[in-house]
Amino acid sequence: MAAARRLLPRWAGSLRPVSSAAAATGAYPKRVKVVEVGPRDGLQNEKNVVPTPVKINLINMLSETGLQVIEATSFVSPKWVPQMADHTEVMQGINKLPGISYPVLTPNLKGFQAAVAAGAKEVSIFGAASELFTQKNINCSIEESLERFDEVLKAAREASIPVRGYVSCVLGCPYEGKISAAKVAEMGVSVVDASVAGLGGCPYAQGASGNVATEDLVYMLNGLGIHTGVDLQKLMDTGTFICNALNRKTNSKVSQASCRL
Amino acid sequence: MGTVPSALKHCLSYQHLLKEQLWIAEPPAAAHPAQEPQASGLPEYIKIVEVGPRDGLQNEKVIVPTDTKIELINQLSKTGLPAIEVTSFVSSKWVPQMADHKEVMRGIERHPGVQYPVLTPNLQGFHSAIAAGATEVSVFGAASESFSKMNINCSIEESIERFEEVTKSARNMNIPVRGYVSCALGCPYEGNVVPDKVAESSAFRKLKDLRTQHEKEVSKRLYSMGCYEISLGDTIGVGTPGSMKKMLEAVMKEIPLSALAVHCHDTYGQALANILTAIQMGVSVVDSSVAGLGGCPYAKGATGNVATEDVIYMLNGLGISTGVNLCAVMEAGNFICTALNKKTNSKVAQASFSTRTTN
Numbered sequence: 215m216a217a218a219r220r221l222l223p224r225w226a227g228s229l230r231p232v233s234s235a236a237a238a239t240g241a242y243p244k245r246v247k248v249v250e251v252g253p254r255d256g257l258q259n260e261k262n263v264v265p266t267p268v269k270i271n272l273i274n275m276l277s278e279t280g281l282q283v284i285e286a287t288s289f290v291s292p293k294w295v296p297q298m299a300d301h302t303e304v305m306q307g308i309n310k311l312p313g314i315s316y317p318v319l320t321p322n323l324k325g326f327q328a329a330v331a332a333g334a335k336e337v338s339i340f341g342a343a344s345e346l347f348t349q350k351n352i353n354c355s356i357e358e359s360l361e362r363f364d365e366v367l368k369a370a371r372e373a374s375i376p377v378r379g380y381v382s383c384v385l386g387c388p389y390e391g392k393i394s395a396a397k398v399a400e401m402g403v404s405v406v407d408a409s410v411a412g413l414g415g416c417p418y419a420q421g422a423s424g425n426v427a428t429e430d431l432v433y434m435l436n437g438l439g440i441h442t443g444v445d446l447q448k449l450m451d452t453g454t455f456i457c458n459a460l461n462r463k464t465n466s467k468v469s470q471a472s473c474r475l
Numbered sequence: 476m477g478t479v480p481s482a483l484k485h486c487l488s489y490q491h492l493l494k495e496q497l498w499i500a501e502p503p504a505a506a507h508p509a510q511e512p513q514a515s516g517l518p519e520y521i522k523i524v525e526v527g528p529r530d531g532l533q534n535e536k537v538i539v540p541t542d543t544k545i546e547l548i549n550q551l552s553k554t555g556l557p558a559i560e561v562t563s564f565v566s567s568k569w570v571p572q573m574a575d576h577k578e579v580m581r582g583i584e585r586h587p588g589v590q591y592p593v594l595t596p597n598l599q600g601f602h603s604a605i606a607a608g609a610t611e612v613s614v615f616g617a618a619s620e621s622f623s624k625m626n627i628n629c630s631i632e633e634s635i636e637r638f639e640e641v642t643k644s645a646r647n648m649n650i651p652v653r654g655y656v657s658c659a660l661g662c663p664y665e666g667n668v669v670p671d672k673v674a675e676s677s678a679f680r681k682l683k684d685l686r687t688q689h690e691k692e693v694s695k696r697l698y699s700m701g702c703y704e705i706s707l708g709d710t711i712g713v714g715t716p717g718s719m720k721k722m723l724e725a726v727m728k729e730i731p732l733s734a735l736a737v738h739c740h741d742t743y744g745q746a747l748a749n750i751l752t753a754i755q756m757g758v759s760v761v762d763s764s765v766a767g768l769g770g771c772p773y774a775k776g777a778t779g780n781v782a783t784e785d786v787i788y789m790l791n792g793l794g795i796s797t798g799v800n801l802c803a804v805m806e807a808g809n810f811i812c813t814a815l816n817k818k819t820n821s822k823v824a825q826a827s828f829s830t831r832t833t834n
Contacts, residue, residue: 422826430744437715437745467744471712471777 220450220472243404245441247283250276250428252456253304254285254319256413258297259424260460266300268459270307275452276410277311280444281428285338288319289329305332317378321352323365330373337375339363342382346389351382406431411453412465427466429453518759520796522557524706524736525783527811528579529560529594531768533572534779535815541575543814545582548591550810551765552583554803556783558590560613564600580607592653596627598640605648612650614638616697617657618690621664622710626657631689635696642701654697655738659690659707659722660714687725695729704734706762709749711771712742712779716752723756736760739781741820742771746781747789754795761786766808767820782821784808 253273257264269287276284286308292299301318310316310333317336320326329337341359342348348356363379370377383390412427432444450469457464464470528548532539544562551559561583567574576593585591592611595601604612616634617623623631638654645652665686694705707726709719719737726735737753737760739746750761767782787801805824812819819825 416826423822427744433743434715434745434748438717467741467778471742471771 220454220469222447222450222468222472242438242440245404246435247405248281248428248431248435248442248444249283249285249405249407250281250410251285251407251425252276252410252413252428254288254298255407256409256411256425258288258295259414259416260297260462262460263297264460266303266307268456269300269304272410272452272456272459273304273308273316275448275455277309277314278445279448279452280442281449282313282443283315283317286316286318286334288321289325289332289334290319290321302328302332305329305334315376320366322362323369326366326369330375335375336378337366337370338378338380339366340380340382342387344383344387344390347383347387350389408432410449410466411457411469413456413460423465425465427453427464427468429466429468433468515793517754517793517795518757520759520798521754521790522736522760523783523786523797523799524558524560524760524762525551525556525765526560526738526762526780527551527765527768527783529563529573530762531764531766531780533563533570534769534772535572535817537815538572539814541578541582543811544575544579547765547807547811547814548579548583550807551804552586552589554807555797555799556589556804557798558592561591561593561609563594563596564604564607564609565594565596577603577607580604580609595641597637598644601641601644605650610650611653612641612645613653613655614641614697614702615655615657616693617710618686618693619658619662619665620685620689622658622662625664631693635693635700638697639700646701652702654694654702654705655708656690656693656697656705657708657710658686660709660718661711662686663711687722690722691725691729694726698730698734702734704736704760705730706736706738706760708738708762709740709746712740712745712777714739714749715745716748719749719752720756723753723758727756732757733759736762738762740771740779741767741781742777742779747785750781750786751789765804765821766812766824768811768815778820780820782808782819782823784821784823788823 253269253276257269273284273286287301287304288295288298289301290298305316305318308316315336316334317338318329318334320329320337320339326337340352341363342351342356345356348354348359352359354362367377408428408431409425410428412423412425412430414424416422416424428444429446429449432442432446432449435442436446446468450472453464453466453469528544528551532544548559548561562576562579563570563573564576565573580593583591590611591609592613593604593609594615595604595612596615601612615627616638617626617631620631623629623634627634629637642652690707694707697705707722714722723735735758737750737758739749754761763783763786764780765783767778767780767785769780771777771779784801784804787797787799787804790797791801801823805821805827808819808821808824
């Protein structure tokens with residue numbers, strides 16, 4: 215497998231954070247935790263179903279980049295999300311490195327229990343700031359979804375399993391249009407989600423892009439002198455791997471700008 | 476999660492969504508009277524300088540027929556854009572894409588209230604431009620000696636001398652001159668030492684410091700010789716908000732804010748973040764290119780100019796007035812991409828089902 219290797223050109227300069235004095239004092243956090251959602255959110259919105267070994271290799275490569283949180287898969291019914299049908303195999307197949315979290319999506323108690331049985335140590339639940347979106351996406355009202363999540367949270371608490379919450383549609387809904395900012399609390403954000411190679415198109419706009427590329431985010435944070443702990447070159451290598459496997463071009467501009475060897 | 480096809484079916488028409496989100500039909504103030512955009516300290520109005528027909532097309536591989544260029548500019552003239560860079564009066568030996576500069580200049584419709592600057596690298600080009608009807612010109616300097624030598628075959632000092640001849644003639648004829656400074660945030664030739672773990676190596680830092688010095692000096696010289704506006708270019712798109720801020724802080728010591736513009740490339744996906752940083756510091760002129768025309772000649776396959784559509788989308792969302800109709804720009808973008816047989820680089824355009832309204 216001779217995958218073309220992309221290297222950042224020598225003038226790019228943002229491989230590692232510039233001296234932290236460069237970060238504007240007071241305006242930005244010193245550290246930003248990057249949550250990698252490529253293997254789940256990214257792949258879930260890709261057309262081609264990815265073989266299990268490729269998913270496992272993707273996650274293993276990401277584990278070597280310094281990323282601290284990698285969303286691995288989703289314990290949802292394969293009827294709804296065929297891409298995530300191999301959730302148990304993926305969860306059991308990946309190398310779980312110490313110091314790295316591998317959260318998985320668990321839309322309800324049944325998914326939660328399956329996740330824990332497969333070895334998950336952290337789970338995520340997905341809410342939305344829009345009634346219509348919730349109805350279309352998970353087939354219930356916001357209120358009903360919160361009740362389901364309550365069950366998950368209760369069980370997670372008993373098992374000492376941390377739970378991450380997502381709120382979709384905070385800036386706009388494909389069904390309702392604008393979303394009131396009052397619905398979303400926004401304070402001192404120092405955790406950012408991104409997807410390697412910008413995996414994951416937008417299911418609501420044909421041909422449009424979706425997730426922001428982790429490479430481009432890390433490039434920006436490096437330039438701001440904000441610490442992420444992520445090795446950009448290794449991240450780019452991982453992006454190259456998964457794009458070759460998916461036979462698609464990367465959505466990361468940093469990757470596009472890098473020379474091939 | 477729900478299945479996508481049925482979700483799409485129930486989705487509001489995307490044109491409707493765009494109209495709602497982008498306030499395309501109305502300027503920001505009319506659409507949201509309750510909004511106070513200026514509480515944020517941002518400019519009320521941003522002038523967009525459209526560089527697609529020149530900077531954009533110059534960096535496209537396919538040679539575009541004269542008629543297509545003229546049609547593109549005519550379409551752009553109807554969008555509300557206040558300034559459209561038309562062509563370059565440079566030797567066709569160096570820039571074959573711009574060989575038809577006279578025909579384009581003479582062939583376009585000139586809309587009142589719209590500026591049509593052209594590049595004039597030297598006195599000869601300047602005279603030729605005036606003869607063809609140009610009423611505004613631009614000169615292009617660089618903050619890097621290496622870039623200057625490789626790009627226009629002379630040192631920074633020599634290039635400044637050439638520009639002085641142009642600005643002197645321009646002043647005599649009351650022709651406004653815009654100055655560009657390339658490599659404001661990085662140089663494709665001089666960025667040749669990778670910073671080490673602890674601190675940037677002294678050689679790299681020296682070159683960077685020299686560039687910052689050049690940046691200030693060249694900007695200052697261009698401004699004092701009579702350029703009414705200085706566009707600071709992140710030529711290879713390597714800048715990030717931190718380096719943009721530092722660079723602007725340095726230049727603002729020499730040049731009034733009202734005379735500054737930013738020309739950000741999106742090669743590393745940083746353009747909008749950099750533009751936002753610049754406008755937060757008070758810059759109120761932004762260069763961009765319809766459909767993000769113009770790749771990066773220094774990184775094969777990479778993108779270059781930021782897309783005008785994406786900039787306007789962001790400014791609309793901030794409640795900042797530009798006078799530009801986003802839908803009309805998307806139409807012009809669609810036209811040129813079809814003519815060039817290429818996909819748009821604008822994310823806003825990509826996200827739209829169609830550039831034609833159905834209602």
